[in-house]
Amino acid sequence: MNSRPAYLPAEERREVTVETVIDLAAEQNPADITTGAIAKRMGVTQGALFRHFPSKDAILQAVMEWVAERLLARIDRAISAAASPLDALEAVFMTHIDFISEHPGVPRMLFGELQRAEQTMAKRMAQTLIQHYGERLGRLVAEGKERGELAQALDDKAAVTLFIGTIQGLVMQSLLAGDVRRIRASAPGTFSLYRRAIEAAK
Amino acid sequence: MNSRPAYLPAEERREVTVETVIDLAAEQNPADITTGAIAKRMGVTQGALFRHFPSKDAILQAVMEWVAERLLARIDRAISAAASPLDALEAVFMTHIDFISEHPGVPRMLFGELQRAEQTMAKRMAQTLIQHYGERLGRLVAEGKERGELAQALDDKAAVTLFIGTIQGLVMQSLLAGDVRRIRASAPGTFSLYRRAIEAAK
C-alpha cells in the first residue's frame, strides 16, 4: 500500500517537469501556472520541485531551452531536406505548425515570456530563440531572391515579419476557436497566400 | 496644504481608471497589473477603486468596452472614407496600426484576455471584438472579389486570418525590439506584401 510514486532519477524528473509545464500551458494561461499546479499534475508535492530546480524561473528557463532545441533542430532538418529556398520556407512553415499542433502550449508560453516586464532568464531565452529563428528565415529569403525564386523587390525584413505573423494569425485563430488541431488543416491555404506575397512574378 | 486629490465624479473616475490600465499595459505584463498598481498610478488608494467597480474583472471589462468602441468606430470611419474595398483594407490596416501606436498596451491586453482559461466577462468581450473585426474584414474581402480587385481564387477566411496575423507580426516585432513607435514606419511595407498576396493578377 504505497501511494507514493516510484522515484525517478533527477534528469528524468527534470524532463517530465518541462513536459508537464508545456502540457499545462495548452490548457490554461501560462502566466498563472503555479508550481503547485505543476507538481499536482506530476503526482508529486509542490516542494519536491525545488529539489530539482532552484526557482520557478529556472523551470521556465528549462522549458524555453527544451523548446528552442527541439524546434530549431526540426526546422534545420526541414531546411536541409528542401530542394530550394521557397521549398524550404514551406517546409519550415509546416514543421512549425506541426510542432504547435503537438505542443499547443508552446506559442502561448513564448508570447507570455515576451510580455514580461522584468528581464528574466526565461525571457532572454525566448528572445534568443525567435532571433535565431528569424535569422534562418532571413537567409532563406536572401537565397530565394538570389535564385530568382522570390521577388527581387522583396523587403527581407518585412518577409520575415510576415512569415512569423502568418503563424501568429493561425495561433490566434485557434485561440478563438478553442480548437488547436484545426490549424493544421488551414495551414496550407494560409501559406499559399504567403507564398503569393513573396514569390517572383511568373 | 491638502495633499489629497480633488474628488472626481464617478463617471470621470471610471474613465481615468480605464486609461490608466491601458497605460500600465504598455509598460508591464498585463497579467500582473494589480489593483494596487492601478490605484497608485492614479494617486488614489487601492480600496477606492472598488467604490466604482465591483471587482477587478469589471475594470478589465470596462477596458475592453473602451477598446472595442474606439477601435471599431475608427475602423468604420476609415472604411466609409475609402474608395474601394482594397483601399479600405489598407485604411483599416493603417488605422489599426495608428491605434496600436497610440495605445501600445491594447494588443497586449487583448491577447492576454484571450489566453485566459476561465470565461470572464472581459475575455468574452475581447472575443466579441475580434469577431466583429473579422466580420468587417470578411465583408471587404468579399466585396473586393466581386469587384475583381482581389483574386477570385482567394480563400476569404485565410485572407482575414492573414490580415490579423500581419498586424500580430508587427506587434511581436515591436515587442522584441522594445520599440513600439517604429511599427508605424514598417507598416506600409508589410501591408504592401499582404496586398500582393490577395490582389488580383494584373
Add this chain to the structure above:
DNA sequence: GGCATTAGATAGTAATCGATTACTATCTTT
C-alpha cells in the same frame, strides 16, 4: 544486508493579491 545518498513528504514562512470594512472628507441640494 547494511549504509550513504537522495527523491519526496510534511509543514511551515513571508509576501502579495483582491476584496471588505469602518470611518472621514468633500460636494450638492434646498
Add this chain to the structure above:
DNA sequence: AAAGATAGTAATCGATTACTATCTAATGCC
C-alpha cells in the same frame, strides 16, 4: 447653513503565491 449623498482613506481579512527547513523512505552500491 444644515443634511444627505458621494468619493476616498486606512486598516485588515482570507486566500494564494514562491520558497524553505526538517523529517522519512526508497534506491543503488559494496
